[in-house]
Amino acid sequence: MGQENIQQTVDKVLDDIAAKREAAMGNAGQSQDKGADSPKKDFKEITLKFGKGCVGEEFQGKDGKAYKEILVPNPDKNDHRPWQTFVVRANHVHEDKFGKGMWIKLPAEGHTTLRRSVVVGEKPDGKKEWGTEKTKVSNADLKKMVEAYKERPRESVKGRLEEKKAEAAVQKPAEQAQNKNKSKGAEL
Numbered sequence: 001m002g003q004e005n006i007q008q009t010v011d012k013v014l015d016d017i018a019a020k021r022e023a024a025m026g027n028a029g030q031s032q033d034k035g036a037d038s039p040k041k042d043f044k045e046i047t048l049k050f051g052k053g054c055v056g057e058e059f060q061g062k063d064g065k066a067y068k069e070i071l072v073p074n075p076d077k078n079d080h081r082p083w084q085t086f087v088v089r090a091n092h093v094h095e096d097k098f099g100k101g102m103w104i105k106l107p108a109e110g111h112t113t114l115r116r117s118v119v120v121g122e123k124p125d126g127k128k129e130w131g132t133e134k135t136k137v138s139n140a141d142l143k144k145m146v147e148a149y150k151e152r153p154r155e156s157v158k159g160r161l162e163e164k165k166a167e168a169a170v171q172k173p174a175e176q177a178q179n180k181n182k183s184k185g186a187e188l
């Protein structure tokens with residue numbers, strides 16, 4: 001009699017498992033049908049481009065994964081505060097195909113926390129006490145901040161060519177006079 005009770009219990013458990021499996025497969029089939037009927041949600045990304053000098057050293061986070069710090073230059077040349085930074089996974093930072101810059105992709109609808117070191121006060125021994133200022137910005141605004149270097153007007157020598165020609169014309173006669181004096185002295 002003990003064997004029959006054990007066999008009935010095992011059969012009952014196996015039937016329960018089979019019923020749960022069928023129910024799960026039915027739900028999975030329904031959820032797949034729902035996914036096929038609903039439109040696929042688009043995941044938009046933003047590409048941030050920046051120079052190699054804005055990428056910090058790779059470090060290991062508390063979770064054991066590798067990260068890199070990205071520096072965000074101050075948009076104003078007269079702003080001498082430390083640059084803001086943010087952190088991304090190291091395998092998300094890529095070198096561009098020309099080897100002169102770097103790029104990363106971030107979600108278009110996401111937000112990123114920027115950090116900046118700021119002076120909080122002064123210690124009794126006269127040294128500055130530093131703290132961290134945190135700012136949460138949208139990734140679209142972050143792209144504008146990182147790529148602000150593209151907006152700055154750049155001066156080239158070609159743009160100032162006429163000015164340089166005028167400077168050179170003023171300097172030439174003085175140089176020619178010096179050369180004549182030297183040659184006369186050498187002949188004597």
